Amino acid sequence: xxxxxxxxxxxxxxxxxxxxxxxxxxxxxxxxxxxxxxxxxxxxxxxxxxxxxxxxxxxxxxxxxxxxxxxxxxxxxxxxxxxxxxxxxxxxxxxxxxxxxxxxxxxxxxxxxx
Amino acid sequence: xxxxxxxxxxxxxxxxxxxxxxxxxxxxxxxxxxxxxxxxxxxxxxxxxxxxxxxxxxxxxxxxxxxxxxxxxxxxxxxxxxxxxxxxxxxxxxxxxxxxxxxxxxxxxxxxx
Numbered sequence: 001x002x003x004x005x006x007x008x009x010x011x012x013x014x015x016x017x018x019x020x021x022x023x024x025x026x027x028x029x030x031x032x033x034x035x036x037x038x039x040x041x042x043x044x045x046x047x048x049x050x051x052x053x054x055x056x057x058x059x060x061x062x063x064x065x066x067x068x069x070x071x072x073x074x075x076x077x078x079x080x081x082x083x084x085x086x087x088x089x090x091x092x093x094x095x096x097x098x099x100x101x102x103x104x105x106x107x108x109x110x111x112x113x114x
Numbered sequence: 115x116x117x118x119x120x121x122x123x124x125x126x127x128x129x130x131x132x133x134x135x136x137x138x139x140x141x142x143x144x145x146x147x148x149x150x151x152x153x154x155x156x157x158x159x160x161x162x163x164x165x166x167x168x169x170x171x172x173x174x175x176x177x178x179x180x181x182x183x184x185x186x187x188x189x190x191x192x193x194x195x196x197x198x199x200x201x202x203x204x205x206x207x208x209x210x211x212x213x214x215x216x217x218x219x220x221x222x223x224x225x226x227x
Contacts, residue, residue, distance in 0.1 A: 004157075033214065043158075043204065043217040056214060091157060093215075100146050100165040101211050105157035 006092050006106035013113055018080040021109045024073055025094030033103060034067055034077050035091040043091075049075065050097065082113045116141040116207045120218035128226045133177075133192040135221045137205030140186065147188045148206040148215070149179055158204060164188060175199070200225045 005024040013019050025032045033048040047057040052069045060067070064083070069075040079086055089110050093103040121136040139145055147164040162173025169181045175198075179190045188205060205218040 031212075035217075042219040045214055045216065048214050050212070093158075095215075096211070098211050100163055102148055102160045102163050103215050105150075105159070107157045 004092055004094055004104050004106035006090075006109050008109060009107060011109060011111045013082055013111070015083055015113055016081045017113075018078065019082045019086075019111060019113075021077040021090050021092075021111070023075045023077070023092030023106060025075070025092070026104055027073065028096070029094035029104075030097035031095040031103075032069060032075050033093040033095070034075070035093065037089045037091060037108070038087075046077070079111075082111075084113045087111055087113050116145060116209050116216055118205045118207045118216060118218040120205050120221050122221055123219065124222045124224065126224040126226060127195050129197055130194050133190070133195045133199065133223065135190040135203050135205075135223065137179075137188045137190065137218060138186050139188060139205075139207045141207060141209055143209050146208040146210070147179075147181065148208070149173065149177070149188075149190050150204045150206060150217075151175075152202040152204065152220075154201075161190070161203075195223075195225050197225050197227070199223060 007022045034046040037043045046059045047067045049069045067077045089108045091108045093105045095101045095103045117140045119138045149161040150158040151161050152158045162171045164181045172178045177192045202220045202222050204220045206215050208215045
């Protein structure tokens, strides 16, 4: 397996624009996580899914953020409208749902909102 | 709810010296514990994980961690630091395979020649 795949790797957008980040988890993994990493706040869990169903979205900062998982092999994180304070690295990770399963991370998307 | 606290946002050691990165956890049930490493501009990768099979866990690149329930700690060590160990290290906790994984704030490890 190629691991967790995120796209794009870098995104620069203007304030007010819609941004969509994409993730393909490892095949067979039951759980998918979206994290945001910033210098000030570290690594924050935004939302996670189990079998394509959102389980906990309490970390989503506000209504401008939304996430979907239409099938087991694809998820999106959308920000609309984007603001400069959304600038961060966004990571997607996936995990099996049994045993002491670790999360496998993608390479991240570095988002810059100007 | 579970949480982890990493003491020291930045640790600097000389090449060849002992590395000790501290992690304390809080959990109402027996936790799953992990250490991850992040190199610049990369995602996180697993160093090691605690499975309850043994309190001393060996990971990749010569790192190991010891689970101490009485101290609620899971500190990461390496006997002899190498320049390539310079990175950010994260401790993480989960209460089951079905729950979220919560990360500490990270410790940046620098290695002096």
